[in-house]
Amino acid sequence: MTDASLNGQTQSHEAEAGFGDYFALLKPRVMSLVVFTALVGLLAAPISVHPMIAFASILFIAVGAGASGALNMWWDADIDQIMRRTKGRPIPAGKVDADDALYIGLALSGLSVVMLALAANLLAGFMLAFTIFFYAVIYSMWLKRSTPQNIVIGGAAGAFPPVIGWVVATGSMSLEPWLMFALIFMWTPPHFWALALFMRSDYDDAGVPMLTVTHGRRVTRNNILGYTVVLAVLAVGTAFTSIGGPIYLTAAVILNALFLKGAWDIWRRDEVISDADNFAVEKRFFKLSLLYLFLHFGAILAEAVLAPYGLGGWS
Structure with missing residues (x-):
């Protein structure tokens, strides 16, 4: 220190x-x-x-x-x-x-x-x-x-x-917990990079080498979209494992469609952001990212809780 x-x-x-x-x-x-x-x-x-x-x-x-x-x-x-x-x-x-x-x-x-x-x-x-x-x-x-x-x-x-x-x-250990690990691991970069896009001056001032500082916002936008595509494949694919099921699949399809749309909207942005706009697209994506993770894990929880009653999972 x-x-x-x-x-x-x-x-x-x-x-x-x-x-x-x-x-x-x-x-x-x-x-x-x-x-x-x-x-x-x-x-x-x-x-x-x-x-x-x-x-x-x-x-x-x-x-x-x-x-x-x-x-x-x-x-x-x-x-x-x-x-x-x-x-x-x-x-x-x-x-x-x-x-x-x-x-x-x-x-x-x-x-x-x-x-x-x-x-x-x-x-x-x-x-x-x-x-x-x-x-x-x-x-x-x-x-x-x-x-x-x-x-x-x-x-x-x-x-x-x-x-x-x-x-x-x-x-x-087994495969299932590592699928949950991967879900959070792949979610983290786009979640924080969205924050870094509209808080870049903070990281500049503090000398923290966030991607927005070292490579600029354009590269950051590219990375958000790339990670979100991989995350969507992983998240939806998890529905067909033992911790997934129809409840999780429904949630994953809807949430990832919204998340991909948000990442696409961020990717399409240029670097001319007006004061009136104030990074509204990035802020919406960041807020959605919080809901995204909570609802995915909520769906996994619902599958686990309902499985003993024959209502969760694929069995």
Whole structure:
């Protein structure tokens, strides 16, 4: 770490940190997506889990996700105070000391990994530890500031939760959780690149080599369309596996048609964006991307929940 800790420590504390400030360190919006996808992975698995074990496991996966968020905010405190999107976070806002964020992140990391291993199994605990390490070290400390492929490779961190959920239930690996992993992994680049298109000045100012900064918006638009095409094939193809079914297929066809249309609209754009337009197409695509992932996993969950009643899956 360079100046992040120093910057955090020298911020003037405008107000005493409250529970909400410390909770914000855990990136609750990201945590909610982690909890949901991990829960889907757990419930889609072919082996049922005792409700108490399932609850404890999801809780500790959530704590691990929060630990990753705190470590990310500790490391990125220097650039967070530059970017409009992040300057209101607890450390750059002077609400929480950077060292406190580090200690919270490390403590929650250890707690979550040990407790998940005890509540579920060692493989699940190991995978949670690797996910935290991947996000905090490989993505935050290395990839984010060194390569325009930061989001592409770093997206793996957000894609592991359904695999962890599956491992909680089965104690082993199989194809199905990796299909859920691939869905998130391929969704992440177009999701974040759409954000980068209308927030490019933030990444410019902070010196983050996002694709929009290093290669320009035209290349970014090309990549959004390319990744969306591959994602659509993967997403619809998943319908014909054991975690898919008619409910998922219907959702996937509709959602991917909309997503492809959005990516096409972005690709057709030129670089002359009027103030009145204000990147409206890119912002609509970004909002759609949030709904896209939630509804795909919601459809997988519906197939799993309804399967015992003969209403889900292809059987």
